[in-house]
Amino acid sequence: MTEEKKSCSDELVMRFDPNTIEHLGVKMYSTLPPVIAEIVSNSYDAEAKNVEIWLFDNDENKSIKIKDDGHGMSFEEINSQFLRIGRNRRKDTHSQYSKNKKRLVIGKKGIGKLSFFGISSKIQVETVSASIKNTFILDWSVLKNTEDFDENYKPEIVTLNENTTDEEGTLITLYNINRKTSFSPDDIAYTLAKSFQVFDETDFNVLVYHNIESNKIEVKNELRYKNLNPIHTWNFPLHIDRYPKDYYCEDLITGKIVLTEETVPSKMRGVSLFSRNKLVNEYEFYDIKATSHGYSYITGWLNVDFIDLFNEDVISTNRRSLNWETTETRDLRAYLTKTIQGIFNETKKLKEENKVNKFLEDTGISIEDWTNKLPAHEKKLAKKIVHSIIGSEGIETSKASELVKFVQDSFQFQSFKDIANEIHEVENLSTERILTLFKEWELIEAREMYKLSLGRIETIKTFEKLITENAKEVQQIHPFFEKFPWILDPRINMFRHELQYAKILQENYPETNLEEKNRRIDFLCTSVSNHRFIIEIKRPLHLITKKDIDQAKDYRSFIEDHLESNVYSPNRVIAYVVGGKIDFDDRKTKDEIDSMQRIDKVYVKTFNQLLTDARNYHKEFIDRYEKLNNT
Missing domain, CATH: 3.30.565.10 (Histidine kinase-like ATPase, C-terminal domain)
Structure with missing residues (x-):
């Protein structure tokens, strides 16, 4: 060399x-x-x-x-x-x-x-x-x-x-x-x-x-599809009669196409192709003009390893797309187009079913059971609005559940049904029209609460005067709370005043056998959430001690022990003690208050606390209305 x-x-x-x-x-x-x-x-x-x-x-x-x-x-x-x-x-x-x-x-x-x-x-x-x-x-x-x-x-x-x-x-x-x-x-x-x-x-x-x-x-x-929750998956080869069977390589195609709850990131919408585990065609819908928003919930990948054995090299230099101008790739593209179109046609029903199930999971409420209990004319209206929400492509599953719950809660108000009736004859409700309906109702509801709150502010001032003057418990404070129960707790919608336990329980649970006991409480209240509130009212200058709390505990446990267990039973029995001050210098009193409040059984409030809470609660409604009215 x-x-x-x-x-x-x-x-x-x-x-x-x-x-x-x-x-x-x-x-x-x-x-x-x-x-x-x-x-x-x-x-x-x-x-x-x-x-x-x-x-x-x-x-x-x-x-x-x-x-x-x-x-x-x-x-x-x-x-x-x-x-x-x-x-x-x-x-x-x-x-x-x-x-x-x-x-x-x-x-x-x-x-x-x-x-x-x-x-x-x-x-x-x-x-x-x-x-x-x-x-x-x-x-x-x-x-x-x-x-x-x-x-x-x-x-x-x-x-x-x-x-x-x-x-x-x-x-x-x-x-x-x-x-x-x-x-x-x-x-x-x-x-x-x-x-x-x-x-x-x-x-x-x-x-x-x-x-x-x-x-x-x-x-x-798995990183490829992180944060995407599948509703349904089509696994390939697809051995389903309603999909095309005229492509000779169909049984060689593996992979999956997925329908997701959330919209897919734009670069991953469609179906990508892999050969020998490497990308050869980025995500696309092939010959489909994917103008519908529903396509943004579809993603997936398919393995087409057989293209590496084609006589002609059909993989582009940068491996982002195939050469679709050969006879073999045109046949593949036609198959993909037909298959994806067939899958898309199934997605609307699958998404609606998922939203209904999601609502049931989140709320425990069956839409069908709820609407069937409504009067005939309201049932038709409720179903139309609910199914418009569920069927809307532009509303995510979690948002749909929230809106359906809003409709259910609002159907108890005539003003909401009046607004809903205005769009009853519209054949296809758009997402925009649905959201406009809710916005209109929100303003009406806020306006009503605004007017109510302004009136209640005057009531709060009267309550403040009673406290200042150390009003008498039975003659003045009891009648005031009986007339305005919301000042104790906004959840309370009814008072039962100065009744014996036997009478209270016989009235609400007639099949319960009770011993006759002449034990009294100041109020037994019912709330919208099906709670029972036992409220013991003291004078505005009364110092609340452990003895008062023990009395409230005894009242509460007695009521709870004697309630019949059925579908009408309250979810919870809660006792309130209301007075002028709390003896925080007494360690046992303080510990007992903390202990009872943690387990949601007995709450101790002063009149000043009630006054402050009532003001803040109603001020929120005034502020909310003024904010909505200015947008």
């Missing part, structure tokens, strides 16, 4: 037209995620089990390191394979498999390494194969000045065939990154999960590190 030939064997050579690098590297790969995806693809084909992606951005000189434990490259392989632009690995090796036949290879076109120059101007590659290390540098500033195709670019060799005890694998470092903002490891992990379906394989693990070892993310397939 001549000296000239020896020297040539120790050189690395890349043959290229500089325009190739410019168009296929710098311009096509201008963002970080697809560049990293190309390197991960190479690691997978190199039969790596572990890949580490290190993102360093603590200073202005950002860099990225991607390390794998694949079989690495010899010096000859670097020259004949890695530095050979456009090499078709599968044709060269006459095999669809990786070096040791462990995997079907993902790479095909041999231009992925050009992606490095899309974000970095200097790349160092260190690779170990069979205990031999080789390291070289690709420098874009030098490479781009190589203007003549016959003038070979010669990467800088750092390490040449050096013996090493390092494990096999490859480390690629990207320097001089064209990026001002910090790296986002979450975005990198998410993009990788969208680009491949290999991250659940037991012998392929990918970790993304950000500056330090403790800040890491494991890439998994």
